[in-house]
Ligand SMILES: NC(=O)C1=CN([C@@H]2O[C@H](COP(=O)(O)OP(=O)(O)OC[C@H]3O[C@@H](n4cnc5c(N)ncnc54)[C@H](O)[C@@H]3O)[C@@H](O)[C@H]2O)[C@@H](O)CC1
């Protein structure tokens with residue numbers, strides 16, 4: 137587990153309604169439990185707390201330990217600096233307790249002469265995951281003070297040794313780290329305390345994933361993604377348009393490559409049209425379209441492209457030669473189903489529904505969420521790319537892990553919402569996201585846009601309504 141994942145999990149946990157208060161309570165209780173299990177009860181315990189949430193965990197641990205131990209809390213820093221609601225809440229409780237002693241150490245001069253000989257256990261809750269740079273005073277002096285008792289008292293760090301990874305850091309007997317062992321940490325013993333994250337967080341896509349995917353890269357036009365969409369035919373022009381419309385809210389530039397016959401019908405000034413001659417894509421368009429991909433960060437191929445033999449051939453040849461990350465959707469999937477080897481060595485997302493999945497891989501996804509996910513993962517591994525199986529729960533896999541998405545509603549069975557989805561995924565790829573993240577977050581945002589429409593219109597709406605709610609979905613995520 138990486139630090140970035142911790143942030144995603146926290147955000148998604150909040151989305152599920154798991155509050156920071158619950159997490160802090162479990163964290164502090166976990167620390168207290170670990171201490172009592174290791175060293176017994178009836179201990180004299182000193183708890184050194186900073187003013188961040190690491191300190192907040194210390195306040196909670198103090199309350200839990202106070203039931204059967206003699207506890208003194210040393211707050212290192214000014215109490216007005218206790219900022220988060222959950223840390224403040226727990227500090228206010230501590231102040232009402234008569235059996236917990238509190239000492240406030242505002243500056244290092246108050247720390248230097250401190251004698252901690254009477255304590256069996258010293259808890260270090262000074263600094264945790266929010267540490268920036270070398271420890272500053274008065275925290276620095278507190279770390280040094282604690283280390284004077286190394287080998288004499290038992291020293292237990294909350295989450296990680298304060299000061300880590302700099303030179304001045306607490307030398308602890310062990311750290312109680314939360315929920316999972318973090319890969320990045322080394323050089324100290326760790327005990328993991330679960331703090332109430334459900335298993336869903338391994339798989340469920342939520343606003344935490346989306347926040348990361350939507351980070352802007354630059355301030356200049358074109359730096360935040362250029363997407364090329366190849367679609368449309370004699371019969372369809374709406375599908376590529378819907379994909380382009382949805383994407384245009386996310387990336388800087390969307391180029392819409394369509395046969396001129398259908399391109400003529402698009403009048404939206406937000407679109408940059410790149411018409412090619414004729415009514416349908418054929419092999420003859422290959423070089424011209426490949427040249428257009430050069431200035432794109434990602435490409436979508438398939439929406440409304442039709443199923444004529446010459447078009448299917450175009451799609452396969454195009455995929456084989458395209459060097460940009462690809463989203464292959466709709467009729468594009470049927471075209472490549474005839475020869476999946478065109479995907480070899482490519483970076484891509486396939487977006488089949490169950491029927492298209494069967495056409496592609498000869499097997500129908502059936503059974504429980506886990507069973508379907510197992511099949512999607514197996515196939516993704518075989519083709520060495522990302523598959524998004526669309527459904528009531530969308531399932532996404534890159535062959536190594538699987539994710540699922542629950543946003544969306546029955547109204548989205550209306551035609552064209554798949555094109556909106558492809559557009560969003562393409563846009564997220566163009567922003568530089570991995571195919572797995574682009575596909576997972578694409579499914580999430582598409583469903584969220586659909587849910588936003590539902591709030592206004594009920595379940596009877598069109599795909600264009602959904603595309604137009606993409607900015608609302610993005611805003612919701614960024615403000616979450
Ligand atoms: N979901 C979560 O994020 C959970 C977090 N928990 C705890 O919250 C901790 C993270 O909390 P915070 O983000 O508030 O961060 P910290 O408590 O680690 O530190 C932030 C505080 O330390 C100060 N600070 C930062 N760098 C410093 C330095 N070099 N020298 C001196 N002072 C410094 C900051 O000004 C701020 O007041 C975790 O380590 C963990 O203990 C737990 O409550 C469990 C859940």
Ligand SMILES: [K+]
Pocket residue numbers: 190260261262263264293294295296297298
């Ligand atoms: K700590």
